[in-house]
Amino acid sequence: MSYDTHKTWFYQLVGRDIHLWQYVESNATDTLAGIRISLPDEYYGKQLIYPDEDITNGLRVEYTALIEPFVDEAWESLTSTISGTGLEFVDGGSSADTITDTGSGFVTAGFASGDKIRIIGSASNDGDYLLTGAIAATLTVATGSFTAETASQSITIYQIPDEDTTPDETNHVNLNRMLSLAVVDYIKAQLSDSKGELERKEYYMREFWKKVGDNESNKRKISITFPSGPFSLR
């Protein structure tokens, strides 16, 4: 049984591997009737050991990746969304699974067959799904998608852009407008580089990083206050 894992586990990065270490300051342990007990006569002291237990889905790695770089619609143009406590998930068994809405508001909210949706707030059906059908009271998805769930929790469903793995000129980059403009600068820099215009390349790369930095600044609300000196003249 793992506990206080933020205090008792450590990692090390070695090449393309994560090495996990468990900190122990104890005797040798054994499990008795499901409870881990220490063996008093075998004191080991403080040490790092290899993981000494099985944990299903015990390691979680959060990271950035080349996630859906090209999509079929711009994020800004997607407005379909619905929230409420009247949304119910139906496991259709061998038939298609569905979501029903007691308010029959799916079409009014803008959902249509072929849309990709994201569900948040449900007990066991959060995730991304592709709609195979949409009418006022029912959204349909592929068989085996949902676990049955009655209407009770506050759930939100909204449309997200669908990835295109073979992008062409009609696709959108999966970035907001500021970062899309940064991409324009990056391409200008590469074009300048291919022509041997290195000063111009440097200029456009600076513009690229400036826009990436501005995009990060836009996520933060910063206020700056200046103390006034006691003898300042006004």
Place this chain on the structure above:
Amino acid sequence: MTVLEIMERAGMKETTLAIAWMKDAFHLIQSNVKEHTKSEKSNIIDGIREYPLPADMIALKSISIKDTTDSKYKRIRRLTHSPVVSEDTDPE
């Protein structure tokens, strides 16, 4: 913004190369800011120390271990030095 609009703004005509450079730019952005993140879970096995980083990883954000007493993932810290291994049943 569409691929075509980016190409027109940059004055570029080759679509395939433009898309390749857009991926490069996306890669650079993802290396430096956490614009799109994802997570991957894997089982921890008794006695096994090495676990591979995700093959598609660009930048690492965090590593967490599941606390089975409350079923929450808790972020763990990185060792700055290699520990001294005094007893090893599986030397490399």
